[in-house]
Amino acid sequence: MLITDFCCSAYSNVKTMYTKRLNDFVWLIDLKPRGFENLSASYVIKGKKIAIVETGPRLTVENLLAGLKETGIKRKEVDYVVVTHIHIDHAGGAGTLLPHLPNACLLVHERGVRHLVSPEKLWISSLQVLGHIAEMYGEFQPVPKERVITTKEGMVIDLGEGVGLKVLETPGHASHELSFYEKNNQGVFPGDAAGIYLNKFNVIIPTTPPPFHLEMALSSLNRLIKMKPRWLYYSHFGPADDAIKKLETYAARLTLWGEIILEGMKDAEDFETICERISEKDPLTPEMEDYIKNHLILSRGIVKPNVQGFMEHFQKIYGIEYF
Numbered sequence: 001m002l003i004t005d006f007c008c009s010a011y012s013n014v015k016t017m018y019t020k021r022l023n024d025f026v027w028l029i030d031l032k033p034r035g036f037e038n039l040s041a042s043y044v045i046k047g048k049k050i051a052i053v054e055t056g057p058r059l060t061v062e063n064l065l066a067g068l069k070e071t072g073i074k075r076k077e078v079d080y081v082v083v084t085h086i087h088i089d090h091a092g093g094a095g096t097l098l099p100h101l102p103n104a105c106l107l108v109h110e111r112g113v114r115h116l117v118s119p120e121k122l123w124i125s126s127l128q129v130l131g132h133i134a135e136m137y138g139e140f141q142p143v144p145k146e147r148v149i150t151t152k153e154g155m156v157i158d159l160g161e162g163v164g165l166k167v168l169e170t171p172g173h174a175s176h177e178l179s180f181y182e183k184n185n186q187g188v189f190p191g192d193a194a195g196i197y198l199n200k201f202n203v204i205i206p207t208t209p210p211p212f213h214l215e216m217a218l219s220s221l222n223r224l225i226k227m228k229p230r231w232l233y234y235s236h237f238g239p240a241d242d243a244i245k246k247l248e249t250y251a252a253r254l255t256l257w258g259e260i261i262l263e264g265m266k267d268a269e270d271f272e273t274i275c276e277r278i279s280e281k282d283p284l285t286p287e288m289e290d291y292i293k294n295h296l297i298l299s300r301g302i303v304k305p306n307v308q309g310f311m312e313h314f315q316k317i318y319g320i321e322y323f
C-alpha cells in the first residue's frame with residue numbers, strides 16, 4: 001500500500017512523500033534513511049501546542065522537515081521535541097534539527113542530557129557498535145544546553161485541547177529509555193522498549209544489543225501492558241493495533257530467548273552454538289530471513305548483537321563466563 005493511501009480525506013488531494021495522518025492528533029513521518037521505507041519513524045502530535053517524537057538520525061533531518069511541511073505545521077509552531085532515548089537512530093538528529101525549530105525545547109531523560117550536549121563520547125560508542133551504519137546516519141551535532149528540558153517519571157507534556165504525552169520510564173533496551181502515553185487515542189510511543197515491529201510480516205523482533213537488561217525490559221513491558229493501550233506507535237516502524245497482545249508477544253519472545261541463552265551459557269556452549277539454538281527454537285520464516293538479509297540496516301544481524309546483549313547481561317548478573 002502506498003504511503004499516500006493512508007492520508008485522511010481532508011489531506012487526500014495533497015500528495016505526500018513522507019507523512020500519513022493517523023488520527024486527529026497524530027501524524028507519522030517516514031524518515032526513509034537512504035530511501036528505506038518503513039524503518040524509522042518520527043511522529044507529530046498536535047493539540048494547541050505541537051510536539052515531535054523522535055528526531056531520527058542526522059541523515060534524515062531534511063526528510064523530517066519535509067514531512068513537517070506536508071502536515072501544514074510551520075517550523076516555528078513546534079514547541080517540543082521529545083526523544084525516547086539517545087541512540088543515534090532516535091536522537092542523532094537533535095542538534096541538527098533544533099536550529100530549524102526556533103521555539104522548540106528538547107525533552108530527554110536526565111541521563112541522556114550531557115551526552116547530547118557534548119556528543120563526542122556518544123559518537124565514538126555509536127561508531128564502535130554500528131560501524132559504517134553510524135557513519136551513514138551522520139555524526140551528532142551538540143544540542144545547546146539551554147534548550148533542553150529534563151524529563152521526570154510521570155510528568156505530562158500538556159499540548160492543550162486534551163492532548164498530552166505522559167512520560168513513562170521504561171528501561172531495559174537502554175537504561176534511560178522512555179515511553180510516552182497519549183491518552184486521547186490510548187496510544188504508546190515505546191521507542192525500542194517494545195522491539196522492532198516488521199509490519200510487513202506482523203512480527204516483532206528483539207532489539208537487545210548490549211547493554212541490555214532483561215528483567216528491566218520485562219518489567220517495563222509489564223508496565224506498558226498495565227496502561228491498557230490500544231495503539232503502539234513504533235519508532236521501528238509505524239502504528240499497530242492490538243497493542244496489549246503485541247507487548248505480551250514481545251515479552252514472551254524475550255523470555256524464551258533468555259531461557260535458551262542462559263541454558264546454553266550454563267552448558268558452556270559457545271556464542272555461535274547459542275545463536276544457532278535461537279534460530280532453531282525461534283525460527284524466522286524464509287520470507288522474513290530473505291527480507292532481513294537484503295536489508296542494508298537490518299542485515300547487520302537480528303540474532304547476533306541481540307544474543308550478545310543477553311549474554312553480557314547474564315555474565316554480569318550470574319557471573320557466568322562465555323566464549
Ligand SMILES: [Zn+2]
Pocket residue numbers: 087089090192235236
Ligand atoms: Zn532504535
